[in-house]
Amino acid sequence: MKLAKMFMATSALTLAGNVATAEDMANELTLVSWGGAYQASQVKAYVEPYLEMHPDVKVTWDESSGEAVAKLRAMNETGNVTWDLVDVVASDSMRLCDEGLAEEINHDEDLAAAPDGTSASDDFGDLLVSDCFVPQIVYSTTFGYRTDLVGDTAPTTVCDIFDLAKYPGKRSLQKRPIDNMEWALYCDGVEKDAIYDTLGTDEGVSQALAKLDTIKDQVVWWTAGAETPQLLADGEVVMGSTFNGRLFSAIAEQNQPIEMLWDMQSFDLDGWVVPAGLPADRKARVMDFLKFATDTQRLADQAAYISYGPARASSAPLVGKHAELGIDMAPHMPTDPANSGNVHVYDYEWWADNRDDLNAKFEAWLAK
Amino acid sequence: MSDMTDTGGPVLAADGTPLKRSLARALRRQKMRALMLIAPLLLFILISFILPVADMLYRSVQNGIVTETLPRSVVALADWDANSGDLPSEAVFAAMAADLKDAAAAKTHTKVGTRLNYENPGISSLFRKTGRKAKKFDVENGGPWKEALIDINKGWGDPDNWRTIQTYSPPVTAGYFLNAVDMRVGPDGAESRPESEQIYMNLLKRTLWMSLTITVCCILLAYPVAWILANLPMRQANMLMILVLLPFWTSLLVRTSAWKILLQQQGVINDILVWIGLVDDSARLVIINNQFGTIVAMTHILLPFMILPMYSVMQTIPPTYLRAAKSLGATDWTAFWRVYFPQTIPGIGAGSILVFILAIGYYITPALVGGTKGTFISNQIAFHISSSLNWGLASALGAILLAVVLVLYWAYDKIVGIDNVKLG
Numbered sequence: 001m002k003l004a005k006m007f008m009a010t011s012a013l014t015l016a017g018n019v020a021t022a023e024d025m026a027n028e029l030t031l032v033s034w035g036g037a038y039q040a041s042q043v044k045a046y047v048e049p050y051l052e053m054h055p056d057v058k059v060t061w062d063e064s065s066g067e068a069v070a071k072l073r074a075m076n077e078t079g080n081v082t083w084d085l086v087d088v089v090a091s092d093s094m095r096l097c098d099e100g101l102a103e104e105i106n107h108d109e110d111l112a113a114a115p116d117g118t119s120a121s122d123d124f125g126d127l128l129v130s131d132c133f134v135p136q137i138v139y140s141t142t143f144g145y146r147t148d149l150v151g152d153t154a155p156t157t158v159c160d161i162f163d164l165a166k167y168p169g170k171r172s173l174q175k176r177p178i179d180n181m182e183w184a185l186y187c188d189g190v191e192k193d194a195i196y197d198t199l200g201t202d203e204g205v206s207q208a209l210a211k212l213d214t215i216k217d218q219v220v221w222w223t224a225g226a227e228t229p230q231l232l233a234d235g236e237v238v239m240g241s242t243f244n245g246r247l248f249s250a251i252a253e254q255n256q257p258i259e260m261l262w263d264m265q266s267f268d269l270d271g272w273v274v275p276a277g278l279p280a281d282r283k284a285r286v287m288d289f290l291k292f293a294t295d296t297q298r299l300a301d302q303a304a305y306i307s308y309g310p311a312r313a314s315s316a317p318l319v320g321k322h323a324e325l326g327i328d329m330a331p332h333m334p335t336d337p338a339n340s341g342n343v344h345v346y347d348y349e350w351w352a353d354n355r356d357d358l359n360a361k362f363e364a365w366l367a368k
Numbered sequence: 369m370s371d372m373t374d375t376g377g378p379v380l381a382a383d384g385t386p387l388k389r390s391l392a393r394a395l396r397r398q399k400m401r402a403l404m405l406i407a408p409l410l411l412f413i414l415i416s417f418i419l420p421v422a423d424m425l426y427r428s429v430q431n432g433i434v435t436e437t438l439p440r441s442v443v444a445l446a447d448w449d450a451n452s453g454d455l456p457s458e459a460v461f462a463a464m465a466a467d468l469k470d471a472a473a474a475k476t477h478t479k480v481g482t483r484l485n486y487e488n489p490g491i492s493s494l495f496r497k498t499g500r501k502a503k504k505f506d507v508e509n510g511g512p513w514k515e516a517l518i519d520i521n522k523g524w525g526d527p528d529n530w531r532t533i534q535t536y537s538p539p540v541t542a543g544y545f546l547n548a549v550d551m552r553v554g555p556d557g558a559e560s561r562p563e564s565e566q567i568y569m570n571l572l573k574r575t576l577w578m579s580l581t582i583t584v585c586c587i588l589l590a591y592p593v594a595w596i597l598a599n600l601p602m603r604q605a606n607m608l609m610i611l612v613l614l615p616f617w618t619s620l621l622v623r624t625s626a627w628k629i630l631l632q633q634q635g636v637i638n639d640i641l642v643w644i645g646l647v648d649d650s651a652r653l654v655i656i657n658n659q660f661g662t663i664v665a666m667t668h669i670l671l672p673f674m675i676l677p678m679y680s681v682m683q684t685i686p687p688t689y690l691r692a693a694k695s696l697g698a699t700d701w702t703a704f705w706r707v708y709f710p711q712t713i714p715g716i717g718a719g720s721i722l723v724f725i726l727a728i729g730y731y732i733t734p735a736l737v738g739g740t741k742g743t744f745i746s747n748q749i750a751f752h753i754s755s756s757l758n759w760g761l762a763s764a765l766g767a768i769l770l771a772v773v774l775v776l777y778w779a780y781d782k783i784v785g786i787d788n789v790k791l792g
Contacts, residue, residue, distance in 0.1 A: 070754040095757060098478035098496065170633075175740075206564075220657055221740060235634045349493055356756060357489035363748070364567045366740040367574075 025285040027056050033087040035063035036226075037249060038270075041305035042087075042136075044323070046293040053292075057285070068092065072101045072275055081275045084286045090269040091178075093133035094352050102132035102273040103283075110287055112295035114314035123296070123312045127269055129348045134294050135271035135311035137302065140334035140343070141179055142265035144247040145239035146232055147257045158264035159187035161239060162215055172228045172240030175221035177362035178351055179241070179266045182344055184211035186264060196350050205358065209365045221366070232258050244334050248307035252325060252332070262339040266346050269311065309335035428548075428764035431541035434533065437480040438467040442537040450531040451555060461513035461524070468495075468502040477502065486758055487543060487552070488532040494523035531555075544764035568765060571745040576772070578659060578744070579727035585667040586674040586723050587716060594678035594715070599687070609679075616672040624736045627665040631656035631737070657739030665737045670726055674719035681715030681790050714790035721780065721789065725773060745769060 031047070033039040039061065047059055064071055065087050075081045088096065096102035105111070107128060111120035121128060127135045145155055150167055161171055161183065173180050182195050188211045190198050198204035212219075220237055222228055228242035229250040244265065250256045272294070274286055292298065299310035300318035307329060310316060319329050330336055334343075381390040435442050440463035448456045471477035481495025498520050510516065517524040535553050536543060543553060550566040551558050560566075593612070597605050615623060630636045633652045641647040655661060685708065693703040731746035738744070745765060752762035780786070 067754045069757055073757065073759075095482070098482050098492065099757070100475045100479060223735065234632065236632055352496075353485065353490045353493045356486055356758065359756065360565045360567060364563075364565050367567060367570055367743075 024281050025288060026279075026282040027285070028058055028060070028084075028282070029285055029289060030060045030062060030082060030084045031087070032062045032064050032068055032083050032085065034065045037306055038245065038308075039063065041302050041308075042293075044305050045302035046298040049298070050289055050292050069095055069101075072096060073099065075275070076101050076277065079277075081277055083275050084278065084282055085290065086273050086275060087136075087270060088273055090129045090133060090135070090271070090348055091351060091355075093271065093273050094130045094348060096273055097130045097132035098352075101276055103276050103278070104131045105134055105274065107134070110291060112291050114296050114312065116314065118314060123314050125313060127311050129269065132273050133269075133271050134273070134290060135269045136294060136299060137270050137306075137308035137311055138267055138335055139270060139308045140244045140262075140265040140267050141174065141241055142244050142247070142334070143239055143241050143261040143263075144228065144232055144250070144258045145261055146235065146237075147259050149235065149238040154259060155239065155261055156263065158183055158261070160261075162187050162211065164215060164218060167238055169238035170218050170220050170231075170236060171215065172220040172222050172231050172237045172242075174241055175223050175366070177358045178346065178355070179344070180212060181205070181208040181358065181362075182266070182346070183264060184208040186344070187211060192344070196347050199358075200350075200354070205361055209361070212365075229256070229258075232256065244332075245307050248332050252307075252322075252327065260339075262334070263342050264344045265334055265339070266344045267334065268346060270308075271311065303329050303333065307332040307334075309333040424759075424763045425767050425770075426763075427759050428544050428761075428767050429540050429542065430760065431483075431536060431543070432539045433476075433480055433483050434537050435539055437471050437476045438464065438533070438537075440464075441467050441533065445530065445534045445537065448530070448534060450527070450534055453527060455514070455525065455527055456530055458512055458514050460530075461517055462507075462511060464524075465502070465505050465510070465513045465517060466507045468498060469505040469507055472499040472502040482757075484532055484536060486547075486761070487536060488529065490523065491529055491532060494521055494529060497521050498524070544760040545768075547761055548764040548768055568745065568748065571743070571748060572768070572772070575728055575744040575746070575769075578663060578742070579724050581663055582666050582670060582727045583674075583720050583724045585663065586671055587720065589667065590671055590674035590678055590719065591712075591716075594675050594682055597675070597679045598682035598685075612672055612675050615668070620669060620732060623669055624665055624733045627661070627668070627737055628656065631661055631664065656737055657742070659738070659742040661737040661739070662734045662742035662744075665733050666727060666730060669733060670723045673722045673726060677718040677722065677790070678712065678715040681718075682712055685711045713784075714788050717780075717784055717789040721777070724776075728769065728773060 031042075033042060051057060051059065062083065068086050068088050069092050072081070072083070072086065075083070086102075093102065097104070107121040107124065108119045111134065113119055114123045124135055127138070129135075143155075143158065143161065145167075147154065149169060153166075155161075155167060160167055161173075181199055185195050185198055185204065185208045186192060188207060190204075190207075199208065220231060220240070222231070222240070222242070225243045225246050228237070228240035229246050231237045231240060233250065233254075233256050239261070244260070247258065247260055251258050251260070272290060274283070274290070278286065294312075296312055296314045297318065299312050300315040300320075302308070303310055303315075303319045304321065304323040310319065316335065319333065321327060322329055331338060334340065379387040381387045383390070441460060444460040444463040445456060448460060468477055471480065477495045477499035478492070481492040481499075484495075485492035498517065501520050523529055542558075546552055546558055548568050550561050550569050552561055553559075593608075597608055597612070600608065628635075632638070633654065633656075635656075637655065638647065638652045642649050642652065647653060655664070689707055689711075690703050693707040694700070698706065728744075729746050731744060731750050734743045735747050735750075738747075746769075749762050749765050749769075752758045752765070777786075
């Protein structure tokens, strides 16, 4: 019943779209994102301006990015892809690309060049981690701590997470091996360059888990980004990892007694993928929107609403003040030189290969 | 019997046909009509329930992707002895090069890489990286392919990778099921995984005993409530019933989050205990993010499923029975235990089956309040469906869970008897 209704609705809409535009572009755009403050920043920075330029277009949002990979696979199998543009993290974009569920992008042709003429692929640089991926923002997974619960000396390095003597109390970590294993090895004396070589051996995995074992009893494991700010606000944990934008809003917008700890922050990317197998008219509309939404100015505009760094090198100088709070955004960006003195660059390729294996070991360790 | 039919011959109906045949025809017509009436429902169940479940279960053994993507290599690899320690012959490498070229053109090489990566970590990047170059392979004149492939990625020089391809080349595999019971295909057949990778059997055991604990907690809490509901005058009973139903109608997430606020270390319960001095401020109780949290929250959430069938059964038990027992000299306890309780067993049975089966498949509540020790096997199924995309493993786990439930149901039928279950 529901399926039939949906099918009827979409076919009616595509029909209408065909008639309405001369240039064969659908007038319906279904965007998938994460909801919350992040989606709001996308609406303000590029969806609303785009709709002003194209008043015929109607945008529908679906807040399903968390399950985007599974849903896209299911849609693809039934041959009824209802999404037009999907916001996913970089590792998911690699998986979608590998599975043939996302369209490959020709970055130089499909995307706008920088104002000074630098091609899109040079402007995004190393951030183009997958052939299907158009990055929007650089975010980081980093730590926040309660200023009133850490005593006189505030934590300065990521290894303070593992120091129960100096900072007693619970800490929250994300319930996944990625980042946590690297931090554990780093704090166990492994050189930063050697982390992935070490983690590739059974001994390295045991070493990382042994280090995590020292704080296991004191860890609250989170799965949703909102959990750590909530736990910090409640005083349930003294410190915890989460996405830097979440901490920014807890600190700057809600004035919680929380500080950021940027040491060894783990950079990650978020961006768009286009589902494979879209009809021509819908694809034309998506590509048109995508080109607009990921140009230099639009990505810089987004930073006025959320503290995530724009993915284009050419956008960085254009980052200004927060749209409502009026504070300078640059010092709150993970990419700011003051914050990125010591960063951890997470190896997508390595994790794509080893994620299933390490996940099994991590889950077995968690359950012990 | 035989004496009687001997004399009469076949009994005839009014129109002369044998009565047996005529009766059968009438019955058949009746049956057809009944079937036509239930046909819409039958079709609906078939299409929306049985077929999807069957399709999902089939995925737990389905493995066609390897032969479909690498047809030539699979044939060429068939004669290779994986235990020899040598690399396969040049012919196998040439077949692989041709397969990879086609697969890269069809963009399926990464799919097969993802599939094989579940069994052998690292193989997905082998396929991804080689695939980038494979589009330019000159299959006819290129070669020798052994050197060429190893040159592109040294992974092709590792016999282990070839063994994985050979082992998982049949279109049907037991690999997912072995994985789901913490085993794997080793060089000499099925073997246990190392202890550091064993998850699922422990999780299954935990799921079963925690569901059982939750069911028992529900019985203990629901019995008195149902008894009061059944024995109060109608007006008060209805009032109380609303108190039972109100949480039942409230969103699951709201109820789970409420438990979070109550149980956390800086939460309401701990605050009260500290305030009245029962617990020291530095030693607040840990009653969430562990098994205790899951059991408390799920008992609360599933309680109505126990109360309602118990209540409807208890309502049908005439109070005169108890009075009769007492008038014949039974003590209160004997009257309850020998007369009242046995009559409520069908309600307990129905409630227990409902609660137990619902509990075994729960995953939202354990994920939110279970921490690491209070999560269920369904959390892993959800993870493999939505995050790791290993649907084969997810459906193997689901199939095992389904089988366990069916076996328990059968055992229940043998011990208690399914006729003894009443929902009202």
